[in-house]
Amino acid sequence: MLKTLKQVRMYSIPVSDPRVSELITWYLRALQRAIDIIWDNTEWKYRLPKIERRKRKQIVIIPYKLKVPELPKDKSFKKRLRDDLLQNCPYARHWVDAVIRTAYSIMESWRKRYLRGRARKVKPRVRRRFARCKITLMRVDYGEKRIRITVKPGEYIEVSWGGRWFTRRVEGWSVGEVVLKDDGVLIPFKSTRAIEVRDVVAWDSNELSLDGFSSRVGFIRVDLKPLQSMKIVYERKKRVAQSRGLKDVYEKYVARERNRERDFVNKLASGLTRLLPNTTHVFEDLEKEELVSRRETPKSRRKRNARTPWKIIQRKISERAVVAKVSPRNTSRTCPRCGYVVKTQVGRVFKCPRCGFELDRQKLASVNIYLKYLRMRGFPHSDDPEEAVKGELWVGVTPSGRSPVTWIPVKRDPKGSEAKGRGLGIKRYQAL
Numbered sequence: 001m002l003k004t005l006k007q008v009r010m011y012s013i014p015v016s017d018p019r020v021s022e023l024i025t026w027y028l029r030a031l032q033r034a035i036d037i038i039w040d041n042t043e044w045k046y047r048l049p050k051i052e053r054r055k056r057k058q059i060v061i062i063p064y065k066l067k068v069p070e071l072p073k074d075k076s077f078k079k080r081l082r083d084d085l086l087q088n089c090p091y092a093r094h095w096v097d098a099v100i101r102t103a104y105s106i107m108e109s110w111r112k113r114y115l116r117g118r119a120r121k122v123k124p125r126v127r128r129r130f131a132r133c134k135i136t137l138m139r140v141d142y143g144e145k146r147i148r149i150t151v152k153p154g155e156y157i158e159v160s161w162g163g164r165w166f167t168r169r170v171e172g173w174s175v176g177e178v179v180l181k182d183d184g185v186l187i188p189f190k191s192t193r194a195i196e197v198r199d200v201v202a203w204d205s206n207e208l209s210l211d212g213f214s215s216r217v218g219f220i221r222v223d224l225k226p227l228q229s230m231k232i233v234y235e236r237k238k239r240v241a242q243s244r245g246l247k248d249v250y251e252k253y254v255a256r257e258r259n260r261e262r263d264f265v266n267k268l269a270s271g272l273t274r275l276l277p278n279t280t281h282v283f284e285d286l287e288k289e290e291l292v293s294r295r296e297t298p299k300s301r302r303k304r305n306a307r308t309p310w311k312i313i314q315r316k317i318s319e320r321a322v323v324a325k326v327s328p329r330n331t332s333r334t335c336p337r338c339g340y341v342v343k344t345q346v347g348r349v350f351k352c353p354r355c356g357f358e359l360d361r362q363k364l365a366s367v368n369i370y371l372k373y374l375r376m377r378g379f380p381h382s383d384d385p386e387e388a389v390k391g392e393l394w395v396g397v398t399p400s401g402r403s404p405v406t407w408i409p410v411k412r413d414p415k416g417s418e419a420k421g422r423g424l425g426i427k428r429y430q431a432l
């Protein structure tokens with residue numbers, strides 16, 4: 001099956017031009033003004049509880065927030081906003097449109113977070129220094145690998161990505177809207193290509209491991225303990241620095257932890273996509289997790305996002321492979337064979353009271369995510385999970401050093417046959 005893989009890679013090109021900082025200063029002032037105006041014109045409307053029928057029962061769904069902000073979007077408002085911003089604009093008019101668009105996207109994301117209970121009812125403030133460009137302000141010369149950005153009519157800033165360390169990595173890619181920073185220009189390179197997808201792997205994210213299931217390989221267990229122990233060490237270091245009032249040291253630890261986390265995630269994503277080529281990676285949609293009733297999700301799984309950078313892991317894999325998402329509803333308490341949903345969960349082993357199917361609970365969610373995806377794609381529920389559950393592959397990432405990047409401790413599966421993973425084109429390393 002052919003699928004389109006969209007990839008984006010961001011690279012920064014240093015620029016030292018005082019005009020950039022001046023432009024950013026104006027941009028931020030205009031952006032905050034646009035946000036102020038949108039905020040002042042936002043209406044707060046009541047949202048009524050909904051009544052739904054589920055399984056012959058009437059259920060009243062009470063929205064999390066009863067008062068919902070509605071951003072002003074009509075044409076006349078937008079025109080007034082634009083006219084207001086144009087009054088103090090020494091730059092090309094398209095910059096005002098760039099400001100308005102960014103203001104709306106900031107407000108939309110605040111609104112979303114507010115409705116989920118993640119943001120307070122406080123007007124967003126712009127703190128980071130940046131200016132997001134619009135494609136209408138850019139002219140890209142792919143032959144010369146040069147971008148010309150309009151500052152004022154007839155006045156330009158030019159940057160070139162020729163001869164950079166990443167030039168070859170983005171050969172044939174298209175350039176998206178750049179972001180100006182005080183010290184450089186951030187360029188997103190995009191590519192869309194068709195790739196052959198033959199396999200599916202479903203990932204269940206847990207605090208100490210990423211548990212995968214694919215009918216070809218069987219279970220895959222990715223060890224996240226090195227990441228967690230690294231984070232625990234830095235949490236302690238940061239706490240000590242904080243208690244001694246050493247702000248610089250604290251900041252240093254924050255940056256180091258972030259770098260090491262990024263390094264780990266990059267290696268994890270590239271290791272997994274190399275280990276499982278031509279594969280769709282299926283994850284639970286973490287955005288939807290909060291919509292699932294709290295009682296349905298065990299505490300251990302709700303807490304898993306606290307320390308593990310799930311969203312970054314998903315994003316990094318999506319930059320390299322096709323990714324799909326399924327709803328997390330009931331994935332950790334449904335029988336994969338007969339579909340029965342158990343109410344209480346105890347013990348390490350899942351046992352279906354209806355059909356007797358047994359499976360290690362740690363592995364249950366990944367099988368269910370896998371089956372959910374197949375059903376979503378219109379495949380019948382014909383795979384007997386017991387048949388597919390054969391091999392077991394253990395994968396780990398060493399967080400520091402260049403190699404080994406991915407290691408697979410040699411492990412035999414419960415039935416005694418050699419663990420699969422050989423012939424997957426990956427080197428085997430001794431477990432650390």
Ligand SMILES: [Zn+2]
Nearest residue numbers: 335338352355
């Ligand atoms: Zn069952």
